[in-house]
Amino acid sequence: MKILVCISHVPDTTSKINFTDNNSAFDTTGVQYVINPYDEFALSRAMWFKEKQGATVTVITVGNATTEPTLRKCLAIGADDAIRINTEALDGFQVAKELAEVAKANAYDLILTGRESIDYNGAMVPGMLAALLDFNFINACVGVEIESGAVTASKEIDGGTETLATTLPAVIAGQKGLVEEKDLRIPNMRGIMMARKKPLAIVEPQTIEVATKAINFEKPAEKSACKLVDASNIDGLIDLLHNEAKVI
């Protein structure tokens, strides 16, 4: 089985969110980048398939050279090789089109990725990629098993889970549950040493007409301070929620 894991290179959750150039660009000063947490579940599940059932695992991202440490980290976790599509995409559609082109050329059986990235939270790329490739698609996946090309997956739905059956080739966009949190893979020293020698291919982008672009960013208005209510004044809290906030 040939598995492609799509990785988003995102600011760590604790990063300060600021903008530069007249609020037109994200300020990367002092920002630590990590593997998108949702993609970590996808990569860890891919490693499980590699070890238990035999598979090759390729990781891919769309971005400039600054994303390479994130790809090397994926290689250290155990991916066999990495691909970087050398462009800074302006929207999810562009990312999906770039990924689709590489996926078509390499005939992957399974594409695993996170259901969304934690920066733009757009949740656009997995479905778009599946539609562009005409692959079967399962979103919000919380568990997946594959036996001779037959896929059984559980998907989170509002208020529960649904079990779905499909076949390869497929795109599966997942989250916690693909593996448990405790089973997330982290690089060990041997992995880090080996990662240096693993192939990281740089692919030049296609020319894509961009469908959407972020013009500028805004930050929410400064929140007013938390109104503290004394523990002996529960009536006061109920009054505030009813008359001021109007939520009960």
Place this chain on the structure above:
Amino acid sequence: MSVLVFAEASEGKFKKIAFEAVSYGKKVAEQLGVSLVALTINADNAAELAAYGAAKIIKVNNEVLKSFDAKITANIIQQVAEKEASQVVVIDSSSNGLYLAPLVAVNLNAGFASNVMAAPSSTTPFVVKRKAFSNKAFNNTEINTEVKVIGLAKNSFGIFENNTTASEEDFSPEIIASGVSSVGVNKASGKVTIADAEIVVSGGRGLKGPENWGLIEDLAEVLDAALACSKPVSDLGWRPHGEHVGQTGKPVASNLYIAIGISGAIQHVAGINASKVKVVINTDPEAPFFKVADYGIVGDAFEVVPELIEKLKAFKAQNS
């Protein structure tokens, strides 16, 4: 020309987000000076959508569609969008909406903006405001394509009545083959879900153990709220994973979020930030949750919550 809204019915009934999507579509249609078309599948009472501004309601009724399939539904939306010459297609952010919207965008070769929270600030160029960075920022996105797909964020635009005389049309779409089939659904019945709840009551490690969850359940019951918990609580196995809210858990965009014994780690807040009003009850006045909450009580949950439950019961009795 038209604006098309996919108004999803769940077991025949519309949820509030369907009305919100129609309200939003009405606004966009007014801005563009075109009419609003709503598409429904297997809805018991499609006519309800006229109250929110739908001028034409397209009804699809087909047994095959009883079980949701993203690919088939996305294709039906495409068929209707093409038939109605829709320049904007609005889809809500339910789990089904999130599943199918990217497929619709590819089908229509449309620019797609998800997490949209407000009506377009301009229609030429077409600019919408979106949530980003877990609600720590917004971005104004220009959509350049002829057809545009908008994923509307939950509980962001609001529901507006706009009584319209609507025409209704039955439509029999072509049903394409799907490669995915549903084997079974596991859903707790009768419980308020986090996705639909107006109020979410959430407990953290401050509750000391799963045996104390009766407090949280009682409070949720009085408020008709959904139950949630922090990540450590689900990791410790005190509560099922389905209740974990926060980053990597379920997102919450309720009107009211009550955090009890939750310190407010940044990953937790990232997932619940879209809630309109946040209340914290915690013994530690230094807990980071107080920085993001609107109302707070510094106090012991085991003393505060039982009293809150009693007083809310009295309040409900008076106000119902």
